[in-house]
Amino acid sequence: MSLEKLPNKTGFTLEPHAIRSITVLVKKELASYFNSPIAYILICAFACFANWLFFKPFFLVGEATLRDFFLFLPWLILALIPAITMRLWSEEKRLGTIELILTMPISDWQAVLAKYFSALIFVVVILLATINIPLTVSQLGRLDLGVVWAGYLGLFFLSAVFLAIGQFASSLTKNQIISFVVSLIICFLLYIASASFILTGLPTIAAKILLQLGLASRFTNAAKGVIDTRDIIYHLSLVFLFLWLNVRVLSNRKWK
Amino acid sequence: MISVENITKTFDQITALDGVSFCARPGEILGLLGPNGAGKTTTLKIMATFWQPDSGQVNLGNCDVIKYPQKAKQMIGYLPENVPLYDDMKVYEYLRFVAEMRNIAPDKILERIKKVSLETGLNKVIGQTIAQLSKGYKQRVGLAQAIIHDPDILILDEPTTGLDPNQIIEIRELIKNISQNKTIIFSSHILSEVSALCDRVVILDKGKVVAEGTPSELSAQLVKSLIFLEIGSSEENVFEKISAAGFKIAKDPAPGELGINIVIESNNVNDDKKKIAEIVLKNNWPIYSLETKSATLEDVFREITK
Structure with a gap:
């Protein structure tokens, strides 16, 4: 038996058909997003909100900066991502199609990754729908493009963590509303844990711990143009943790 | 396999x-x-x-x-x-x-x-x-x-x-x-x-x-077939005579349309039906019907899951 074909308890395999199965599932998931009007409504609504919230005070301030944009966008993402992820597993459970997916020659890890990547691609499309904002601002004044790139990268990593949390929450229940609320609560708590208004007044040790755990302070770094490798590793660790929990829930198959 | x-x-x-x-x-x-x-x-x-x-x-x-x-x-x-x-x-x-x-x-x-x-x-x-x-x-x-x-x-x-x-x-x-x-x-x-x-x-x-x-094996092994006999209700010693011939009465007798219904268990329907008919003729019992019912999978199912 070749090394590539050795069975592997984690479900990670190097076989080419595994990559093909992930690709097929990603394609199917993306088709289900884009064949539905909900995807376009979400994209339009997100772009409209972002534009309105940004441009409303922009001309009053009269400064070519995206500081405010990166200040409110995480909150929009916080509301948006649970709405995207709530159906990922809940819907499969409700329809019974989870039995189809998990009895096909694809491991639980591969199925989880396929769902995750498709949602991530969808979120990238949504983030790209706001690209007109930096483009417009850059026409109006001297925009620091480094800060824009860092901000978008920060948004990408923040979204990646929220997606992993949302997908995990969706695996816990058949009910999409419960999935949405659970995901929203976890994302919200994790985000605000290191917000300055939370840390103020806390004992030093608690504040230090929350500063490390929370996502708000890390995103603030990115929004200022600072990309720290530790922040990237922390985000990726959270993504891995919640995807791993997602796999554990699927492997237990406790639902009926 | x-x-x-x-x-x-x-x-x-x-x-x-x-x-x-x-x-x-x-x-x-x-x-x-x-x-x-x-x-x-x-x-x-x-x-x-x-x-x-x-x-x-x-x-x-x-x-x-x-x-x-x-x-x-x-x-x-x-x-x-x-x-x-x-x-x-x-x-x-x-x-x-x-x-x-x-x-x-x-x-x-x-x-x-x-x-x-x-x-x-x-x-x-x-x-x-x-x-x-x-x-x-x-x-x-x-x-x-x-x-x-x-x-x-x-x-x-x-x-x-x-x-x-x-x-x-x-x-x-x-x-x-x-x-x-x-x-x-x-x-x-x-x-x-x-x-x-x-x-x-x-x-x-x-x-x-x-x-x-197999469905037929289960039917044969687990539930006996039944013979339904309806004879005149005034006859005496019917059950004794049928039991004496080695048959088992499956259910308590019940009144039928013309006489009395007797349900008899059978391991071999054709032979047993013949024997019952002989007993009836020998005793000159008025006979209204003599029917058999082979055990079905449904009988097996009900028998073993009740």
Whole structure:
């Protein structure tokens, strides 16, 4: 038996058909997003909100900066991502199609990754729908493009963590509303844990711990143009943790 | 050869399967029969790799399903009880998705879709959205996805549930047609279906195998046939004389339309019927009817699951 074909308890395999199965599932998931009007409504609504919230005070301030944009966008993402992820597993459970997916020659890890990547691609499309904002601002004044790139990268990593949390929450229940609320609560708590208004007044040790755990302070770094490798590793660790929990829930198959 | 060895499964302290063992020979249609909650679906879900048993083993040929689920998944076609369909997809798109997930070579996919849609009678609705299909057609789509990769083993969980009588007959015919060169394991609580389709039957009750054999073997072994005799009600010593000839009265006698009904157990219906007739003639009893009823799978089922 070749090394590539050795069975592997984690479900990670190097076989080419595994990559093909992930690709097929990603394609199917993306088709289900884009064949539905909900995807376009979400994209339009997100772009409209972002534009309105940004441009409303922009001309009053009269400064070519995206500081405010990166200040409110995480909150929009916080509301948006649970709405995207709530159906990922809940819907499969409700329809019974989870039995189809998990009895096909694809491991639980591969199925989880396929769902995750498709949602991530969808979120990238949504983030790209706001690209007109930096483009417009850059026409109006001297925009620091480094800060824009860092901000978008920060948004990408923040979204990646929220997606992993949302997908995990969706695996816990058949009910999409419960999935949405659970995901929203976890994302919200994790985000605000290191917000300055939370840390103020806390004992030093608690504040230090929350500063490390929370996502708000890390995103603030990115929004200022600072990309720290530790922040990237922390985000990726959270993504891995919640995807791993997602796999554990699927492997237990406790639902009926 | 498919073998299920001593599998157990517990859900929240409720034992769903308690040491279930049976086997299915290549090319055989094996029916899992049992009342609701007997453990049929749990057994099939374990065989299809969806659930893992708490203990025990399932082997598909040389492949241990629990140790090598990925390999086992390639060998199995599975139709769960609730047909798993994406309503927003067209039949063709759905079959293509399943074919791609099943790792069918890209140049063979179209050919396979054509073949299974012909086999399952889906060619007329291949371009329709699944949501628009009738329940019978949805069941056919479920069957088509289960056989698209031409698996050696087909696991069907209650494939005719919720269908009308015509659709049931169509799906049964379909299963018969696709059963060539495949081992089919299917569950049902419809006894006529199991009798009509299966080579062998495994009866489950309360998570245990309570009987196993061909439908006729089970009928012969487990429940005796019955002889119904109606004679004049004024006759004396009828029961003594029938019992003296070595027969067992199955039920308390009840008044019939013209006389009294006597139900007699029988191991050999033809011989016993003749003997009863001789007793009646010898005693000059007025006889109104003498009928026999062979034990059916339904009698077996009721006898061992009551």
